[in-house]
Amino acid sequence: xxxxxxxxxxxxxxxxxxxxxxxxxxxxxxxxxxxxxxxxxxxxxxxxxxxxxxxxxxxxxxxxxxxxxxxxxxxxxxxxxxxxxxxxxxxxxxxxxxxxxxxxxxxxxxxxxxxxxxxxxxxxxxxxxxxxxxxxxxxxxxxxxxxxxxxxxxxxxxxxxxxxxxxxxxxxxxxxxxxxxxxxxxxxxxxxxxxxxxxxxxxxxxxxxxxxxxxxxxxxxxxxxxxxxxxxxxxxxxxxxxxxxxxxxxxxxxxxxxx
Amino acid sequence: xxxxxxxxxxxxxxxxxxxxxxxxxxxxxxxxxxxxxxxxxxxxxxxxxxxxxxxxxxxxxxxxxxxxxxxxxxxxxxxxxxxxxxxxxxxxxxxxxxxxxxxxxxxxxxxxxxxxxxxxxxxxxxxxxxxxxxxxxxxxxxxxxxxxxxxxxxxxxxxxxxxxxxxxxxxxxxxxxxxxxxxxxxxxxxxxxxxxxxxxxxxxxxxxxxxxxxxxxxxxxxxxxxxxxxxxxxxxxxxxxxxxxxxxxxxxxxxxxxxxxxxxxxxxxxxxxxxxxxxxxxxxxxxxxxxxxxxxxxxxxxxxxxxxxx
Numbered sequence: 204x205x206x207x208x209x210x211x212x213x214x215x216x217x218x219x220x221x222x223x224x225x226x227x228x229x230x231x232x233x234x235x236x237x238x239x240x241x242x243x244x245x246x247x248x249x250x251x252x253x254x255x256x257x258x259x260x261x262x263x264x265x266x267x268x269x270x271x272x273x274x275x276x277x278x279x280x281x282x283x284x285x286x287x288x289x290x291x292x293x294x295x296x297x298x299x300x301x302x303x304x305x306x307x308x309x310x311x312x313x314x315x316x317x318x319x320x321x322x323x324x325x326x327x328x329x330x331x332x333x334x335x336x337x338x339x340x341x342x343x344x345x346x347x348x349x350x351x352x353x354x355x356x357x358x359x360x361x362x363x364x365x366x367x368x369x370x371x372x373x374x375x376x377x378x379x380x381x382x383x384x385x386x387x388x389x390x391x392x393x394x395x396x397x398x399x400x401x402x403x404x405x406x407x408x409x410x411x412x413x414x415x416x417x418x419x420x421x422x423x424x425x426x427x428x429x430x431x432x433x434x435x436x437x438x439x440x441x442x443x444x445x446x447x448x449x450x451x452x453x454x455x456x457x458x459x460x461x462x
Numbered sequence: 463x464x465x466x467x468x469x470x471x472x473x474x475x476x477x478x479x480x481x482x483x484x485x486x487x488x489x490x491x492x493x494x495x496x497x498x499x500x501x502x503x504x505x506x507x508x509x510x511x512x513x514x515x516x517x518x519x520x521x522x523x524x525x526x527x528x529x530x531x532x533x534x535x536x537x538x539x540x541x542x543x544x545x546x547x548x549x550x551x552x553x554x555x556x557x558x559x560x561x562x563x564x565x566x567x568x569x570x571x572x573x574x575x576x577x578x579x580x581x582x583x584x585x586x587x588x589x590x591x592x593x594x595x596x597x598x599x600x601x602x603x604x605x606x607x608x609x610x611x612x613x614x615x616x617x618x619x620x621x622x623x624x625x626x627x628x629x630x631x632x633x634x635x636x637x638x639x640x641x642x643x644x645x646x647x648x649x650x651x652x653x654x655x656x657x658x659x660x661x662x663x664x665x666x667x668x669x670x671x672x673x674x675x676x677x678x679x680x681x682x683x684x685x686x687x688x689x690x691x692x693x694x695x696x697x698x699x700x701x702x703x704x705x706x707x708x709x710x711x712x713x714x715x716x717x718x719x720x721x722x723x724x725x726x727x728x729x730x731x732x733x734x735x736x737x738x739x740x741x742x743x744x745x746x747x748x749x750x751x752x753x754x755x756x757x758x759x760x761x762x763x764x765x766x767x768x769x770x771x772x
Contacts (some may be wrong), residue, residue, distance in 0.1 A: 215610060287663040300676070302679070316663070
């Protein structure tokens with residue numbers, strides 16, 4: 204229940220502006236891959252092309268191929284709605300639906316596309332997903348309460364539960380801990396370690412210790428200057444990237460000597 | 463010494479604060495004073511009606527027998543208007559905010575705002591000259607085929623100047639209000655929640671149902687209430703489109719009347735007790751509006767916990 208992603212010659216545009224240029228990357232199934240790099244280097248933009256969320260922004264488009272176990276996501280016959288069901292996403296700021304209860308938030312994706320689910324199946328799915336997100340014990344007595352009443356860290360884990368409830372192949376995380384305190388961050392990092400047993404996880408982070416702690420492989424993105432497109436500079440095993448990077452820019456960035 | 467410096471704080475920057483609080487207080491007091499004086503006027507002028515001899519009131523059976531049919535007529539006309547205008551208004555607003563290409567959406571938005579500025583007498587004239595004759599044909603068909611339903615009982619009006627036509631004209635007048643307000647609220651839906659829905663594999667319509675409509679719910683209710691206010695109080699359009707008569711269940715026969723149109727049609731030549739009666743009718747309309755708004759408030763606060771405001 205997890206697939207690999209291969210990206211070939213991908214260019215990402217906002218209208219005429221080339222935001223990310225010529226990315227080639229192979230992301231293994233059942234692993235955690237971290238994207239690091241300075242602000243504005245296009246790592247979040249690139250992440251959003253992996254489940255076709257990039258094109259939600261008016262004027263945004265891509266050139267090139269993203270292959271999910273060999274199937275091109277950008278094939279004209281592919282519906283982005285199907286893609287997003289296969290490749291889930293967790294955002295920078297926790298975004299549970301404020302008008303739904305905790306339980307309904309978990310089930311939100313499952314009930315899409317007119318799918319029906321019996322009450323007992325729903326109950327066990329809610330429990331399983333919340334267990335999977337390490338949130339069950341904290342919320343099991345108040346599943347009917349609004350999701351917006353939880354703390355920031357709990358809300359983010361609720362969003363992860365919502366993402367895994369639809370059993371995706373891949374989970375993308377766009378700086379999932381940047382709005383959280385250290386304790387909640389630790390909880391999410393533990394969770395990412397558990398998730399990779401079943402899912403392919405891709406995480407964008409500004410926190411290099413976090414990348415070092417959670418990921419198997421790391422990709423370093425950089426930008427030559429304002430208005431220039433972002434590029435993938437170096438990609439390899441996390442230990443290599445942090446200890447013996449091949450490129451000078453990577454070494455400068457991971458050792459904090461950047462700029 | 464620290465205490466002295468605290469107490470000796472200068473008035474720098476405080477003047478603006480004082481002026482602002484003064485202005486807002488004055489505005490608040492002014493609106494209350496105006497409302498109060500209208501309420502007092504209504505009560506004082508309406509009072510003689512309630513103590514009058516029932517035989518002297520129009521119709522000869524007392525005020526409640528006079529007012530009840532037109533209260534029902536008012537509520538029916540406004541209900542028809544709202545039943546048509548709310549779904550149409552929401553659909554148009556959604557089209558502008560989430561479906562139409564951006565340029566078209568902007569042009570469309572301007573046109574809708576323009577519609578809200580057309581005086582009601584124009585809508586009335588349009589309803590009377592253009593809509594009513596067309597509706598008359600439909601009424602003939604309705605009376606023939608659905609005549610077993612009390613609301614479509616025949617014989618249908620030949621001129622089309624009926625309750626249903628009035629309701630449709632009111633709906634057309636209310637749609638721009640509901641559309642503009644809903645559109646503004648739909649546009650304010652947090653991108654965060656829209657993207658949350660899309661990223662789970664929601665289609666556009668599912669995204670609207672999951673993120674946009676729940677977020678906009680209180681706003682839609684407020685928009686409908688403002689629209690209802692206009693429908694309840696509309697005089698000119700109803701006076702032109704409806705040929706009034708006794709209360710009846712059929713919406714396609716001549717008959718029925720609304721409070722606002724009743725006041726407008728009879729006010730110019732009313733004097734003495736008749737004038738008091740009409741003002742009392744106005745008081746009743748005032749109370750209806752108040753009740754409707756309280757119900758709307760109640761509906762909005764009932765779901766407060768899940769509004770996302772916490």
